[in-house]
Structures are given as C-alpha cells and as structure tokens.
Amino acid sequence: MVTMAEVAARAGVTKQTVSNVVAGKSVRPETAMRVRAAIAELGYKPNLVARSLATGTTMTVGLFVPTVANPFYSEVVEEVENVLVRHGYNLLLATTHDDAERTRQHLEILAARSVDALLVAGDAGVTARLPMLADAKFPVALCAWEVDPPDSLPVVSIDYEHAGFLAGRHLRELGHRRVVVVADLPAHSRRIDGLRRAFARDGLSVPDDAVFAAAQSSPDGGFDAAAAALAAHPDATAIFATRDVLALDALEAARQAGHRVPEDLSVVGFDDIAQVGRTRPALTTVAFPKRQMAQQAVELLLRAVESAAAPANAISLLRPHLVVRGSSAPPAVRPHHTTR
Amino acid sequence: MVTMAEVAARAGVTKQTVSNVVAGKSVRPETAMRVRAAIAELGYKPNLVARSLATGTTMTVGLFVPTVANPFYSEVVEEVENVLVRHGYNLLLATTHDDAERTRQHLEILAARSVDALLVAGDAGVTARLPMLADAKFPVALCAWEVDPPDSLPVVSIDYEHAGFLAGRHLRELGHRRVVVVADLPAHSRRIDGLRRAFARDGLSVPDDAVFAAAQSSPDGGFDAAAAALAAHPDATAIFATRDVLALDALEAARQAGHRVPEDLSVVGFDDIAQVGRTRPALTTVAFPKRQMAQQAVELLLRAVESAAAPANAISLLRPHLVVRGSSAPPAVRPHHTTR
DNA sequence: TCCTTATTGTTGACCGGTCCACGCAATCAC
DNA sequence: GTGATTGCGTGGACCGGTCAACAATAAGGA
Secondary structure (H helix, E strand, O other), rough: OOHHHHHHHHHOOEEEHHHHHHHHHOOOOOOOOHHHHHHHHHOEEEHHHHHHHHHHHOOOOEEEEEOOOHHHHHHHHHHHHHHHHOOEEEEEEEOOOOOHHHHHHHHHHHOOOOOEEEEEEEEOHHHHHHHHHHHOOEEEEEEOOOOOOOOOOEEEOOOHHHHHHHHHHHHHHOOOOOOOEEOOOOOOHHHHHHHHHHHHOOOOOOHHHEEEEEEOOOHHHHHHHHHHHHHOOOOEEEEOOOOHHHHHHHHHHHHHOOOOOOOEEEEEEEEEEHHHOOOOOOOOEEEHHHHHHHHHHHHHHHHHHHHHHOOOEEEEEEOOOEEOOOOOOOOOOOOOOOOO | OHHHHHHHHHHOOOOOHHHHHHHOOOOHHHHHHHHHHHHHHHHHOOOHHHHHHHHHHEEEEEEOOOOOOOHHHHHHHHHHHHHHOOOOOOOEEEOOOOHHHHHHHHHHHHOOOOOOOEEEEOOOHHHHHHHHOOOOOEEEEOOOOOOOOOOOOEEEEEEEHHHHHHHHHHHHHOOOEEEEEEOOOOOOOHHHHHHHHHHHHHOOOOOOOHHOOOOOOOHHHHHHHHHHHHOOOOOEEEEEOOOOOHHHHHHHHHHHOOOOOOOEEEEEEEEHHHHHOOOOOOOEEOOOHHHHHHHHHHHHHHHHHOOOOOOOEEEEEEEEEEEOOOOOOOOOOOOOOOOO
C-alpha cells in the first residue's frame, strides 16, 4: 500500500502537508496541485485504521438488534444504514438473539474497537447489561424500547401503551366487546395495558384468561396461541396480536378454525411491517414509525458524536397511528353467546 | 483508557511482556500472574484499532447485500453474522440498493478500513464493479450469484437453472401444461430456463408472452404482474414466481381474481423464506439453502484469511430442493379452454 | 524602515499496539 | 568445565496517520 510518506516524497513536501491537502486545510494552491498529482499518480488512499488510531474516531456506529429475521428489525437496520451512509459512517451490525452473554461480548468488542456510537434496538437480552451501557465511553441510545426506560440513556421510541390504546379504541368503535390477545409476554404487556384502557373506558374488561402468550421458541408459537385463544373463547369477535408476525399466524389460525376475517372475526396487529399491507385480507394494524425512529435515533447519536458531548438524555416518543385495512370490521350480528 | 504501557509499569515488566500474556505466548507463570493481576486491577482492555494498525488485520468482514428488506437477504445476513461471531469476527454491513455508485463508495471505504474479507450477496448493482473486486487486497467471495459467474472470484451459489427445472418438473408431474411466470427480469432468467427445460422434455413450451416481469420499483409490482398474467392467460393452471415474495403477491392476485389455490391454480415459489411455510395455503417452493450457503461462503473466506492465500477460485454449487406444500396440486379437470 | 500579524510548511512527538533482534540465565549434552 | 540449546524478557523500530509547537517567508500598519 502506498503511504502518505511516499506521496510526500513524490511531491517534495512533508507528510503533514499531504495530510493537510487530504483534509482540505489551507495549503497554497500550487503546492496542493503538486500533492494532488502525486496522490493520483500513486493511487494513494488514506488508511482509515491509522487515522482512527490517531484521532480516536472510527466513523463506525454499532447497532444491536435481537435478530434480523424479524421484518420489523430488518426495516430498522435498513434505515439505520441509510442514515449512516448519508453521514459517511459505517455500520457494525450485531445480533443479540436475546442472549445476555453474547450481548456482553459484542459490547466489549465494540468498545475495544472504539465505535463512535451505539444504537440498541429492542430490549430483551440487553436490559441486564444496562449499567455497562451507561458508562460506555461513546454515546449510546436506545430505540424501540418498551420496558422501563432507564433514565441514564436517551430513548427514541413510541408510547406503547397509547399504541395499544389505539388498537383497543378502534375495536371498540367498531363495536367489539370480547377480544382475545396473542402476545409476546412479558415483553409486550404495555401494549395490552393500552388495549385494556380503551375497553375499560366503556366498562369492559379484557380478562387475563383472554391473553395468550406465544411460545417464542417455536416457530408455530403464534399459530398455536391463536388457535388456543379461539378455542377457549368461541364468543370472541376480535383478536389483537401484539406483533404483525403473530397477527399473520392468527389470521391463519382463524381461517383453519373456520372463521372468516373480517366477517366473523377481526384481527388487529402491531408494527405495520411491509408485507402485511399486501396480504388478503390486508391487516389492520398499529403503525410503528420505524424509519422515522431509526432516523431520529441515529441523528441524535451523530449529533452527540460531533459535539463530543453526551447525548441529550431525553425520551423522544414518536406517534404511532392506526392503519385500518381489511382485517377489521364490525362484529357480526349473531345470536348472543350464552355461557352454559 | 488504560494502555499496555500502564499495565506494564504496574507489573514491573515491558509492554511486550504484557502483549505476550494477552496473546497467550510463553511467559513464566509467575510473571504472567503479576501481569494478569495488573490487568485486572486497572481494568485494561486491549485497543483493537491499535492492534489492527500494527498487524494489518481487523477481524472484520464486509457484507454487501442489495437490501435487508427482502427476507431472503435478511436470512443471509443473519447467518453470516452467526458464523462470523462464532469465529470472533465482526460484521460490517453495507446495502447496495443496486446502485453502482453507492457500491463503489462502500467498496472504497471497506478497502481503506482494511476489512479482512468481503462477501457479496446478489449481483445486480455490483456486477459493474467486478474488476475492482477482483484485485482487492483482501479475499472476496460471491454468493447467491445468478448471472455470469466471473472466473476470477470464488462463488458459492446454487444451480439456478436446475432449481427452475425442479419447479417445472414438479408442475409437469402434477400434470400442468400451461403455466405463467412472474419474474424479476432480466435477473431471474436462469430460473425460467430451467422451468422451460422441464416442460420441453414433454414437448411443451412456456412462450415468452407467458412470462411477466414484475416492476421492481413499485411495491405492487408482483401483484400487478400476476394479475396481468392471469388475465392474459385464463387457461393457465399454474403460476411460477421466481421469488417467494412475488409468489405471495401472486397468491393474492389469484384470490382476487376468484381462483382457489391450489384447486383452480397452483402456485410455486422460489427461495423458501421463513414465512411462506406458515401462510395458508402454505407455499410450494424451491428451497434455497441460504444458511448453508452463507456458512460455506464465510468459512471459505475465513480460511483464505487465515492461510493468507487467495481463496480457492472455485465455484461451489449447493443443491436446491423442492418443498411441496399446499399451494400446488394437480390441475382441475375442467372443460378444455377453447380459444375463441 | 521596522515591527506585527498572517500564511505555509516543517519538525518531532504521539496514538497503542506488534514484530524482531538480542541479552541473559538456566538447562543439557559431551 | 565448556559450548550449544532453550526459555524469558528487554529495547527499539514500526504500522500510517494526526497534532502542536515552531520556523520561514510574505503582507500590512505605524
């Protein structure tokens, strides 16, 4: 590899002058030309590793996500990368798989690599490492954070409770009274709280036995939970799934149980991942402004990096909104189900 | 940050000795203990940037994918990261978005960062940069490569033509004679070649006007193409989609056109992305061994890195296989469609 | 004319590790 | 007892940039 020193020799100046030309600092035009010519002739490219060592900055940002297999996080990754590229940064991607030990190792390596900043999306496996995150020597931000926002780190997320409320309000406005829930528990309990609040306003409740946890280990977890929910509550007129992928499973379970959606049963999801708008029935869901979130979070971090200050320790909550599509409708008028 | 020199001073030895302890080279146990104690007391962590500069190796591998939004590539990314982590490497992710200029910049930066290796998945936007890839100073491998495998770089992929053949043979074995195709063109033409070969064996053809290109720009491209295909060929008994996401769109278009799948119309996809096994009807598709591919490709690269040699310049083709699910069945026995 | 203030470019230290040649003891064979 | 081998540890150069202090030359003000 051709180094700065070689370019300097070729142009008859010092390393430093070459450095100045590359960095765009004031250099007499005549000299700059000579240097630029030498750079071009030798095909010189600055060595970023060396620069990083000298400056302590790597133009690299780490991103933690639980997994990329979930489309929600895919979209986050996609957008984070876009914003980073726009600012000239690179993305170091690490999946945590909700594994605390794996997360710890990744964190250690990122620190040793001196990334300029770290964005953590999703909480599950990382929560335990929060103290470690708090006193990292680079800015850290959290996003898509549902549980106990720690007060030492900035967060860009949404009001999950309110998002759940939107789903509940929609179902109530349609006239639904009995809803079952398929959820990732305990992670998604906020969303359920919101749903319950909407029902509670009208004096209705969503009892605990109407909430079914999807087994996270099995790929059929969502399907099984939905099937169980429908079997246990044949009088339910709606399903709320706390994640779109679960909602897709629920749609399937409903179909197999002989329900028509939305005529017999409404299904409402959460996230608004790309594919749910194109299935039939298209899914009514609470849209999570993922890309906006990714953008804000990254820009928050980069501002902190450039001002060399700790990021504003604030919580920024974006507004989720309901997207009404074909999977929800008023409940069918049918003989009232009698218990016993 | 605490440096090696400080640890050395604390332990009463030289930097080099500390380095040896960290690297696990032979050091007298007694000395090693003193050094380890100093490391623990000071909380020393080696600076990987400095190490990279000195050794010229960064323990970092770059990955190019067209996008992460497509579940096919998500799975590839997921698996690549897993393998890298297992070997102690980090992942630098770059999306190309089929943009040659963006790809060029990324490539330049990765080179300047001296990544240890680069894996390129998918071809579209990158093909133009092949010469640049060929004389990179680090090993490069290609995967999921459909067009003209260049002979200067190792490739881990599948035989796309054969994969298409599998789809065609399946449809023929079921008895289908008239199939329409929804495809990303021209990228997926190999797959169609294979399909055609299967039909040709029985003296049947898949005419050009039965092949519909999905507009890549629009999110409804697949849907529109499928709808057009069905409208233009009402006598078709099967759809072959060259990508599962297109197949999902096709299922939808079929439903809206009033076809029952698989009774009236069979749908066969390509890729076997995670979600298509859980929809109803579950999708019959040609399974692409993505994870195996990712694994082989990464391990090929890492072998090259560790032997400091150019990677074996070979083409490794994995075997795709057909996964028969619910979306394909023998064609309905129905009055033969008369043209006019 | 002389001194002050800019403007460029030079010099040498430094970032935090690793590599390599070598000194020094202790061990071994003869 | 002596020379050869081996095991540990030292010192200094080096990776390829950047930074800060300074020297040199040019321009501006009194």
